[in-house]
Amino acid sequence: MKTCKDIKNSLPLYLDDSLSDTDKKAVEEHIKTCPQCTKTLSELSKTETMVNSLSDVNPPPWLKYRIMARVREEAEKKRFVQKWFYPLQVKIPVQIFATICIAVLVVYIYRSGEERMKEVVPSSVPAPVMEVQKSKLPEEKLRSSADKAIQKEEQLIEKKEMRRESIPAAAVDAAKDVKQQFDSDKKTDRYESAPAAESVTLPAPALEKKKEVDTLGAAMKAGSASRTQGSMIKSKVLLRVADLNTAADEVEKLLIKYEAQNISRHTTQGKTILSAQLKNQKIKDFMVRLKTIGQIEEGNIPPDNTEENIPLTIEILK
Amino acid sequence: MFLMSNIIKAATGDEDLKYVILCQKGETDAFEVLVERHQKKMLNIAFRMMGDYDEACDVTQEAFVSAYKSIRKFKAEAKFSTWLYRIVVNSSKNRLKQLNVLAKREGISIDDTEEKRKEAILSQSFINNSNPGTQMETREREAHVQKCITSLDEEYREVLVLRDIQGFSYEEIRDILKIPDGTVKSRLSRARNTLKDCLTKVIGDL
Numbered sequence: 062m063k064t065c066k067d068i069k070n071s072l073p074l075y076l077d078d079s080l081s082d083t084d085k086k087a088v089e090e091h092i093k094t095c096p097q098c099t100k101t102l103s104e105l106s107k108t109e110t111m112v113n114s115l116s117d118v119n120p121p122p123w124l125k126y127r128i129m130a131r132v133r134e135e136a137e138k139k140r141f142v143q144k145w146f147y148p149l150q151v152k153i154p155v156q157i158f159a160t161i162c163i164a165v166l167v168v169y170i171y172r173s174g175e176e177r178m179k180e181v182v183p184s185s186v187p188a189p190v191m192e193v194q195k196s197k198l199p200e201e202k203l204r205s206s207a208d209k210a211i212q213k214e215e216q217l218i219e220k221k222e223m224r225r226e227s228i229p230a231a232a233v234d235a236a237k238d239v240k241q242q243f244d245s246d247k248k249t250d251r252y253e254s255a256p257a258a259e260s261v262t263l264p265a266p267a268l269e270k271k272k273e274v275d276t277l278g279a280a281m282k283a284g285s286a287s288r289t290q291g292s293m294i295k296s297k298v299l300l301r302v303a304d305l306n307t308a309a310d311e312v313e314k315l316l317i318k319y320e321a322q323n324i325s326r327h328t329t330q331g332k333t334i335l336s337a338q339l340k341n342q343k344i345k346d347f348m349v350r351l352k353t354i355g356q357i358e359e360g361n362i363p364p365d366n367t368e369e370n371i372p373l374t375i376e377i378l379k
Numbered sequence: 380m381f382l383m384s385n386i387i388k389a390a391t392g393d394e395d396l397k398y399v400i401l402c403q404k405g406e407t408d409a410f411e412v413l414v415e416r417h418q419k420k421m422l423n424i425a426f427r428m429m430g431d432y433d434e435a436c437d438v439t440q441e442a443f444v445s446a447y448k449s450i451r452k453f454k455a456e457a458k459f460s461t462w463l464y465r466i467v468v469n470s471s472k473n474r475l476k477q478l479n480v481l482a483k484r485e486g487i488s489i490d491d492t493e494e495k496r497k498e499a500i501l502s503q504s505f506i507n508n509s510n511p512g513t514q515m516e517t518r519e520r521e522a523h524v525q526k527c528i529t530s531l532d533e534e535y536r537e538v539l540v541l542r543d544i545q546g547f548s549y550e551e552i553r554d555i556l557k558i559p560d561g562t563v564k565s566r567l568s569r570a571r572n573t574l575k576d577c578l579t580k581v582i583g584d585l
Binding site for chain 2: 072079104107115118120121124125127128129131136140
């Protein structure tokens with residue numbers, strides 16, 4: 062026998078005959094002896110009747126039209142989307158066209174951006190440009206001053222040679238004068254006049270100033286780039302030999318052999334100075350031959366690409 | 380195999396199917412037939428779920444538009460009407476949630492004048508055209524019943540509305556709500572008991 066609590070949940074379903082036979086029998090047996098559950102069943106029945114009798118509401122006439130208006134709106138949207146994106150024969154060309162457009166746009170933006178960068182960078186980031194200018198400036202100064210110095214050297218050598226021709230004995234004094242003059246130049250132009258002055262140092266102080274000559278060589282090398290034409294380069298060679306006169310003769314012969322021009326020979330105390338103008342192309346070979354005569358202690362050779370005659374001074378010492 | 384037989388079974392017994400297929404092919408006018416056929420049932424489900432006629436009209440409209448938007452997804456695994464009623468039940472529940480949130484946020488309740496206006500609209504929509512005295516009594520009683528229905532939890536309300544008001548079978552309810560038979564029965568039992576208690580309180584001795 063089931064209790065009222067057990068029956069409570071079966072009663073609502075008993076009314077519409079949706080209980081199993083077992084449950085149905087249990088309910089029927091229970092309500093025979095339980096007036097409370099019989100009353101509950103009656104109330105449930107009345108409730109069901111009330112609910113079942115609820116009137117239906119009618120839809121307003123406008124509801125259908127409003128629904129259909131919305132539906133047609135949606136259909137239009139759908140059609141538009143389908144027209145452009147659903148059929149493949151339209152979809153694929155549209156996608157390709159869109160891709161090309163995007164690619165062109167990207168390239169255009171990239172290029173215009175690059176131009177803008179070019180415009181903007183110099184004004185906004187001037188430092189690197191300034192640095193470049195700074196780094197160029199000394200070089201230019203170096204070149205111009207080196208050229209100046211070379212021109213001066215040239216002039217002085219010409220002067221020197223003239224003096225040597227007229228007063229050979231006074232060559233050393235004259236050279237000293239020149240040196241003094243260049244020393245003063247050195248003071249005014251600290252950059253490059255010093256090496257230029259050294260380059261005209263005459264035989265006597267030459268050995269003492271060997272270090273300075275090395276610096277000259279370095280400076281000459283630095284300036285060599287600008288002197289591609291090499292018009293005013295002067296070379297000086299210090300040759301140490303066993304027999305001064307024989308060696309001087311041999312060197313003179315060698316100069317003649319290499320078609321040197323304006324060969325002049327001066328003999329002073331313990332040394333012979335040979336001056337000549339030699340074609341630059343032949344200087345290298347000349348120097349090689351010179352080494353067979355004696356020991357070259359110092360000398361600077363101009364670059365190969367100069368075609369003009371180079372004034373050459375060979376000091377032959379014992 | 381089982382699925383196919385279900386589809387064939389549903390398709391053969393579904394008079395709506397040919398209109399649904401037309402709609403799927405882009406024939407918008409075919410949808411009008413479906414609206415015509417089901418709008419009343421849809422509206423009544425919504426009305427009993429919502430307890431408000433205007434809201435029920437809005438929910439019905441939204442449910443039909445949703446159905447049209449996703450009509451291509453309808454695979455005829457069940458009857459179209461079952462699919463449609465599921466949409467309206469879900470739309471009603473969603474709208475009720477929105478209204479609850481709004482009511483909590485704004486702290487407002489429907490005032491008396493608004494309620495009277497709605498009752499007036501409702502009275503016009505009732506079919507009953509008997510004498511005014513009886514009509515008044517019926518309306519009053521129905522209002523009480525509706526209040527008790529609206530007081531039920533949504534899960535009990537939907538079962539009661541579909542079974543006791545709309546008269547759907549247990550099978551149909553199971554398909555509409557996608558819940559097992561046992562759950563339908565237990566919920567219905569609970570819903571009826573609660574409704575009976577509510578009406579006893581409101582009306583007195585039944």
